[in-house]
Amino acid sequence: MSGGIGSYLIVRPHSPKRGEPLTADEPTTLPGLFLSAALRYDRADALSYKRDGQWLHISSRQFVERSENIALGLCSLGLRKGDRAAILAANSPEWTLSDAGCQFAGVVDVPLYTTLAPASVRYILDDSGPKVLFIDNAAAYERVSEAIAGQPTVEKIVFFDPPAADAANAISLAELESLGAALRAQEPELIGRLVNAIEPDDTATLIYTSGTTGEPKGVMLTHTNLISNVVDAAEKYSFEGRDRSLSVLPLSHVFERTGMYVYLMYGMSVHYAESIDKVPDNLQEVRPTIFIGVPRIFEKVFEKARIKAARSNPIRERIFDWAISVAKEYASVIERGEEPTVSLTAKHNLADVLVYSKFRDFFGGELRFCITGGAALSDEIYLIFTGAGIKIMQGYGLTETSPVISSNNPQFKRLGSVGRPIRNVSVRIAEDGEIEVSGPGVMSGYYNKPAETAEVFCGDGWFRTGDIGDIDDDGFLFITDRKKELFKTSGGKYISPSQIEQMLKASRFISQAVLIGNGRKYPAALIVPNFEMLESYAQHKGLEISTPAEFCDHPRIHDLIRRQIESHTTDLGRWEQIKRFALLENELTVEGGELTPTLKVKRRVVDEKYKAAIDALYADQ
Numbered sequence: 001m002s003g004g005i006g007s008y009l010i011v012r013p014h015s016p017k018r019g020e021p022l023t024a025d026e027p028t029t030l031p032g033l034f035l036s037a038a039l040r041y042d043r044a045d046a047l048s049y050k051r052d053g054q055w056l057h058i059s060s061r062q063f064v065e066r067s068e069n070i071a072l073g074l075c076s077l078g079l080r081k082g083d084r085a086a087i088l089a090a091n092s093p094e095w096t097l098s099d100a101g102c103q104f105a106g107v108v109d110v111p112l113y114t115t116l117a118p119a120s121v122r123y124i125l126d127d128s129g130p131k132v133l134f135i136d137n138a139a140a141y142e143r144v145s146e147a148i149a150g151q152p153t154v155e156k157i158v159f160f161d162p163p164a165a166d167a168a169n170a171i172s173l174a175e176l177e178s179l180g181a182a183l184r185a186q187e188p189e190l191i192g193r194l195v196n197a198i199e200p201d202d203t204a205t206l207i208y209t210s211g212t213t214g215e216p217k218g219v220m221l222t223h224t225n226l227i228s229n230v231v232d233a234a235e236k237y238s239f240e241g242r243d244r245s246l247s248v249l250p251l252s253h254v255f256e257r258t259g260m261y262v263y264l265m266y267g268m269s270v271h272y273a274e275s276i277d278k279v280p281d282n283l284q285e286v287r288p289t290i291f292i293g294v295p296r297i298f299e300k301v302f303e304k305a306r307i308k309a310a311r312s313n314p315i316r317e318r319i320f321d322w323a324i325s326v327a328k329e330y331a332s333v334i335e336r337g338e339e340p341t342v343s344l345t346a347k348h349n350l351a352d353v354l355v356y357s358k359f360r361d362f363f364g365g366e367l368r369f370c371i372t373g374g375a376a377l378s379d380e381i382y383l384i385f386t387g388a389g390i391k392i393m394q395g396y397g398l399t400e401t402s403p404v405i406s407s408n409n410p411q412f413k414r415l416g417s418v419g420r421p422i423r424n425v426s427v428r429i430a431e432d433g434e435i436e437v438s439g440p441g442v443m444s445g446y447y448n449k450p451a452e453t454a455e456v457f458c459g460d461g462w463f464r465t466g467d468i469g470d471i472d473d474d475g476f477l478f479i480t481d482r483k484k485e486l487f488k489t490s491g492g493k494y495i496s497p498s499q500i501e502q503m504l505k506a507s508r509f510i511s512q513a514v515l516i517g518n519g520r521k522y523p524a525a526l527i528v529p530n531f532e533m534l535e536s537y538a539q540h541k542g543l544e545i546s547t548p549a550e551f552c553d554h555p556r557i558h559d560l561i562r563r564q565i566e567s568h569t570t571d572l573g574r575w576e577q578i579k580r581f582a583l584l585e586n587e588l589t590v591e592g593g594e595l596t597p598t599l600k601v602k603r604r605v606v607d608e609k610y611k612a613a614i615d616a617l618y619a620d621q
Contacts, residue, residue, distance in 0.1 A: 005064050006035030008192025012200065018228050018440050019424040026231060028200045029223040030103040033230070033265050038064045041241050041267030047093040048271045048286075055271070055285070058093055063100070068191050070101025070173070072180030074132065075190070077156055081106035081197055084130040084206065086154075088112040088121065088140065091251050091272050094160040094173055096260060098134045099205075099251070103223075104191065106198045107132075110206045110218075111252035113597050114140065115590045120216070122147035124208050127448060128218055129153040134173070138164035200224040206447055207254050207399050218447030219399045221254070228440035229402040230261045232423040233395070236409035241267030243289045243368070246282055248273045248297070250597050254403045255374055259292045280362065287364030295377040296599040298370070298385060298392065299505070301362060303530065305355075306508060310536040323351035327387025328380065335386075335415045348387070356388035369393055369410065373403070374598030376479065378502045379416050394418055396479060398465060400456070401425075402441035405465070406477045417476035427477060428462070434483055435469045436462040468496075485603060487518035493575040495523055497603075500569065500576060507564040508533050512588050514606050515578070516614055522579040524617045526610055527561060528587050534560075552583040582613045 012028050014021045027033040038046075038060035047058040058066070074085065085107050089095050102109040110128045112121055114136070121144045125133070133154050135141055141148075141157070141164040148154060156169050163170035184191065204223045208216040245263050247270060249256035263270045271286045273279050283291075309320035330348045333340050340348065360367065369391035377394045385392050395407030396418035405427065408419035421427045425439035442463045445453035456464050468480040481496040488494050497515035504513035504525065511530040517523035534551050538544075543556060551557050565578050588594035593605050607614065 005038050005061060006032075008189070008195065009035055010196045018224065019232075022231055022235060027227055027265075029195075029198050029202075030100070030204055030226065030261070031195045031198060033227060033261060034064060034067065034100055034103070037264050037267060043241075043267060043269060045269045046264070047096060048269060049093050050272075050274050050282075058097075063097065066097050066177060067100035067104055069177040069180030069184065070097060071104035071107075071194060072183045072191060073176035073178075074101060074105045074107055074180075075194065076179045076183045077132065077176075079105065079107050079131055081194075081202075082108065084108045084110055084128050085132040085134065086110040086112055086125060086128065086130040087134045087252070088114065088116075088144065089134060089136040089160060090114050090275075091247050091256075092136075092160065093272060094134075095251050096270075098158075098173070099257075103198075103204060105194055106202065108203050108206055110208070111257070112208075113250055113252045113590075115597065116144075117593070118144045118147040122151065124216065124218075125151050125154065128206055128208075132156050132158060134158045134160070137161040138167075141167055198223065200227070201444075203444065205257075207252075207257075209399050217449055217452060219254075220444045220447050221402055222444055225402040225441050225443060226258060226261060228424060229258055229404050229422075230265055232425065232441075233258070233404040233407060234262050234266065235423050236411045238410070239266035239268065243268040244271065244286055244366075245269070245290045245292070246271050246273055246279070246286050246288045248276075248279055248291075248293060249374075253374070253597050254399045255294075255397075255598065256292065258403060259371075263290075283362065283364045287366045289366050289368045291363060291367060291370045293370060293372055294374040294598045295372055295381065296375070298372065298377070298381050301359070302381060302384060303508075303511070303532075305359065305362075307530075307532045307536070310533060320355055323355035324384055326351045327356065328383040329387075331383040331387035332415075335383075352389065359385070359388040360390060363390065367391075371395065371407075373397060373407075373418075375600045376498055376502060378506065380506050382415065396467075396477065397441075400443045400463060401437055401439070401465075402443070404441070405435075405437055405439075414472075414474070414476045417472070417478050419477065420475045421477065427471065429470055430464075432483075433468040433470070433480065435465045435467045435477070435479075437465055438462045489517055489523065489575060490519055490521050491575065493573075495576055500572065500578070501525075503568045503572075504565060507568050509537070509560060509564050514588070514601055514603070516607070516617075520618055523576060524614070525565070525578050525581040526584055526606065526613065527581050528584045529557070529561065548585040552585050558583070580617045582610075582617055584610070584613070 025036060027036050043060045045057040046060040046063050048055050085102050087098055087109055099109055110130055112124055131153060135157060157167050158171055158173055158176050160173050162172055200223045202223060203220045204226055205221050206218045208218050245268050251257055273282045309317045326347045330340055330344055371393045373395040382392055393408045395404050397403035397405045404422055405425055406419045406421045412420055428436050430436055466483045468483050469478050471477050481498050485497055486494055500515050501513045504510050509530050510527055512528035514526045515523055531548055545551055545554050590597055594602055
């Protein structure tokens with residue numbers, strides 16, 4: 001590259017809307033972030049991925065050069081600043097390279113989840129109007145080919161792997177990079193002109209919300225939105241270019257996307273998980289020091305450990321349960337700022353040898369801390385992992401806020417909270433309890449939706465999050481519920497479903513729970529049992545049942561779940577108590593449409609999909 005990495009970049013003065021920069025050379029655009037990180041750290045293993053059983057690496061310099069070539073390749077296809085390009089692919093270095101290429105070109109990228117139904121893909125393509133679609137491979141193309149066929153704006157499909165034989169106007173990513181390299185040779189100064197034409201307030205990406213309550217909306221996030229979030233959310237974490245990360249959550253989600261920018265900006269070695277099924281193996285190979293995950297991941301880890309103990313023998317199960325109770329007690333004492341007693345410390349040390357060390361080994365044994373968001377983390381899971389020596393920092397945010405609003409961190413944390421607002425972000429609580437936010441990470445608006453944009457902003461410009469919460473005397477934010485998810489019984493009582501669902505999931509026999517009852521006389525619940533724990537229970541009780549359908553129909557299992565519900569919801573008010581429940585044979589999944597990619601429940605979808613079961617619970621109301 002003529003002149004070296006980023007020699008063409010014009011350094012702009014820091015935006016006054018961002019507050020004081022943490023460093024004098026703090027970037028103001030995403031290309032600036034990529035370039036400054038490559039110069040500062042120059043890693044040989046900036047991006048790492050596994051192919052044919054071997055971990056391969058892309059260096060910082062290769063990352064910049066390939067990204068620039070993709071940008072120039074897009075330019076050769078006729079894309080100009082402000083045009084859109086969609087990305088429909090699983091996590092991979094090609095995903096990150098394509099994203100970076102768009103940013104170098106000033107092209108707005110539109111990420112799409114690989115789990116989207118073809119109709120949803122078509123809706124987003126029609127709404128955003130991309131000229132180019134990046135896609136994984138022929139199999140991914142075949143799944144959504146009907147949604148792409150006849151779409152009026154997509155002029156070229158860029159495959160990460162060789163193109164599908166029946167895909168019109170298709171090229172490979174390698175061919176796109178070759179087009180860019182040829183254009184670089186003809187116009188060596190062009191990449192500099194493209195990058196320096198980008199302004200901090202230009203839209204960088206268009207991310208469509210997952211639609212838990214309605215039609216997806218395209219959230220317009222600028223370079224300032226994303227850069228400010230990367231810098232301000234990371235301020236209290238001592239990232240020093242020595243960390244390793246494993247990318248697991250979909251890059252189509254803003255949480256993992258911003259996490260990727262944090263990895264790159266602070267010189268971490270990024271590894272891409274091969275697949276969800278391969279995450280346990282990849283954790284052992286990579287031994288990450290930083291891990292970003294949604295609460296369900298930690299719940300699943302705990303469930304598997306608990307099931308393993310239950311299936312071994314009664315003594316090991318009792319030891320496991322004892323160790324978990326010690327972990328919660330120990331962590332609670334530490335959270336209160338107190339010193340554990342000698343007796344508690346001795347028990348904790350023994351439990352560490354017997355149980356906790358295995359928890360840490362599951363994550364590779366070298367974690368400094370985990371960061372979680374996207375949904376609520378229960379206090380119980382937090383205490384268990386904290387007591388086991390795995391530090392979990394829970395944060396809070398939305399796609400519309402780039403995403404982080406607040407976060408616990410190694411310096412300041414509080415049980416049950418989502419931390420204090422990050423640097424340069426202000427939070428207030430409206431009269432009705434809604435959390436409102438102001439700061440440089442707040443979106444510029446919803447694409448093509450001026451009315452919806454106006455609806456979520458107050459008259460003084462503060463953003464309405466749609467969440468209910470409060471702030472304690474020390475500035476820690478606590479989330480109560482989603483404003484739109486609160487429901488009212490026919491008796492006029494408001495109920496917060498997520499808190500009650502967390503109570504239910506504390507039972508070892510309950511895997512998932514959805515509270516229902518809007519406009520009904522009383523609340524009820526749809527429950528997905530933990531079938532593996534039920535198998536152990538049935539074996540212990542001598543019950544001859546084995547299939548999910550049999551478990552869901554058996555009166556002894558219904559009695560067990562009823563007792564579990566009662567014992568885990570003793571603190572509820574009379575109007576909040578669950579009167580009836582239905583057991584579901586199948587887990588709620590992203591693929592099934594009941595969960596968002598960050599594993600939050602799509603209540604509208606659940607209401608529609610399980611209407612018959614819900615109506616049956618209220619048949620004699």
